[in-house]
Amino acid sequence: MIDGIENFKKITLFVGEIGSGKTEFAINYGIKIKSNGKSVEIIDLDLYKPYIRLRDLKEEVEKFGVKVITPPDEIKRADLPLIIHASKSCIYSEDKICVYDIGGGEGASYVLRQFPEIEEFPYELLYVVNIYRPFTRKKEEIIKNIYDIEIATGFKISGIVANSHLRDKTEKENIVEGYKIIKEISEKIGKEIKYVGVREDKISLIMDCEFKDIVFPLKSFIKYPGEI
Numbered sequence: 001m002i003d004g005i006e007n008f009k010k011i012t013l014f015v016g017e018i019g020s021g022k023t024e025f026a027i028n029y030g031i032k033i034k035s036n037g038k039s040v041e042i043i044d045l046d047l048y049k050p051y052i053r054l055r056d057l058k059e060e061v062e063k064f065g066v067k068v069i070t071p072p073d074e075i076k077r078a079d080l081p082l083i084i085h086a087s088k089s090c091i092y093s094e095d096k097i098c099v100y101d102i103g104g105g106e107g108a109s110y111v112l113r114q115f116p117e118i119e120e121f122p123y124e125l126l127y128v129v130n131i132y133r134p135f136t137r138k139k140e141e142i143i144k145n146i147y148d149i150e151i152a153t154g155f156k157i158s159g160i161v162a163n164s165h166l167r168d169k170t171e172k173e174n175i176v177e178g179y180k181i182i183k184e185i186s187e188k189i190g191k192e193i194k195y196v197g198v199r200e201d202k203i204s205l206i207m208d209c210e211f212k213d214i215v216f217p218l219k220s221f222i223k224y225p226g227e228i
Helices: 022-034 054-062 086-092 105-114 116-120 139-153 172-189 200-205
Strands: 011-016 039-045 067-069 096-102 123-129 159-162 192-199 215-218
Touching: 011 022, 022 039, 022 054, 022 096, 022 215, 039 054, 039 086, 054 067, 086 096, 086 116, 096 105, 105 116, 105 139, 123 139, 123 192, 139 172, 159 172, 172 192, 172 200, 192 200, 200 215
Parallel strands: 011 096, 011 123, 039 067, 039 096, 123 159, 159 192, 192 215
Antiparallel strands: none
16 A cells, blocks of 8 residues: 655656546655655646636645645636746646546547646656546557547657546445556556555455555545535
C-alpha cells in the first residue's frame, strides 16, 4: 500500500473519461505529496460540466494545506477555455509541485495544447480508469481512449490508474476485476499501472491481492445524492 509518494514529478496531470474518479484521485494525490512537506497546488482545468468539479470542493480540500487554483468566482461556472494566469504560474515556481485535474475525455483534454511549456519540466500524465463507467467498460474502448487523449493533448500517457469501484457498493471482486482488465491493457500497450485506487473504507478487502503494494488509499471528498 502506498503510504507516501517519493518519486513524484514537478507536474502531474490526471486525465480520464467523465466519472473515472480523476478529480478525487488528483485531490488525494496532492494531499499525500503535501504530507511530505512540499508546497502543492491542485489546478482545476475541468472545462466540462460534470456533477462536481474541483472548484466545488475548494474550501474543503484546502483544509489539508494544499492550494486549489480555480477560475475566479464570477466565471467559475463557465465552460469556455478560460486559461487564467494562475493555471500556469505553478509551473514556473521552483518550490511548488503542480497537480492538474483535466476535464473528462478527449474533447476536454485539448486544453493541454495551451500548455506546451509542460514538456520543459519533469511531468507525468496519468490516465484514470473506472471500468464501471460509460466509455471504459471494454478493453478496446479504453485503449482507443488512451490513444485519442494522447493525440488531443500532444503528450504521451506515462501510466494508468486502475480506479474501478461502485462507490459504497464496491466489493472485492469489483476492484480485482478492474485491475485484471487494466493489467491486460498495460501489457498490450506497454503502459505501466501506476496505482490502484481504493477507498479507505475498502482497503481491508484487498490486502491479500497481488497489487497490494501499489494500492493508493483514497479519502472520499465527492458525495452524490443519497450518500452520507
